[in-house]
Amino acid sequence: MFQAVGLPNPLFGMNIEPYKPVDFFFIAMFYSAGGIASVVMLFCYFHLLGNMRRLSRFMRWVVVVFLLTTFTETYFLVPVFNVSLLLLCRGKEMINSKLEG
Numbered sequence: 754m755f756q757a758v759g760l761p762n763p764l765f766g767m768n769i770e771p772y773k774p775v776d777f778f779f780i781a782m783f784y785s786a787g788g789i790a791s792v793v794m795l796f797c798y799f800h801l802l803g804n805m806r807r808l809s810r811f812m813r814w815v816v817v818v819f820l821l822t823t824f825t826e827t828y829f830l831v832p833v834f835n836v837s838l839l840l841l842c843r844g845k846e847m848i849n850s851k852l853e854g
Contacts, residue, residue, distance in 0.1 A: 763788035801841035808844045816840060 758767065766787040783791045802816070819837035 758784070766790070798838060798841070801838070801845060812840060812844060 764787055766785045768785075782794075786794070808816070816837055819840075
């Protein structure tokens with residue numbers, strides 16, 4: 754795919770259907786969503802990962818398993834990535850409510 758289309762467009766994504774299956778989620782995300790949007794999403798995700806030490810052990814394992822699956826087939830990754838973001842945001846919300854209360 755890189756030889757055919759070059760680097761991902763920084764502003765706009767492109768149709769990568771002719772090059773599927775792309776096995777790595779992050780590569781597919783950079784090409785289909787655009788570079789800037791992908792970097793912003795990953796920054797938010799890793800910022801939320803900073804709160805992992807305050808999550809329960811089970812939740813940490815769930816997030817780690819979800820992250821490890823992002824290095825495999827992309828077919829599973831859209832729901833897995835979204836659910837892991839939901840879990841991290843919910844964990845941050847729970848932590849903030851404990852600190853306030």
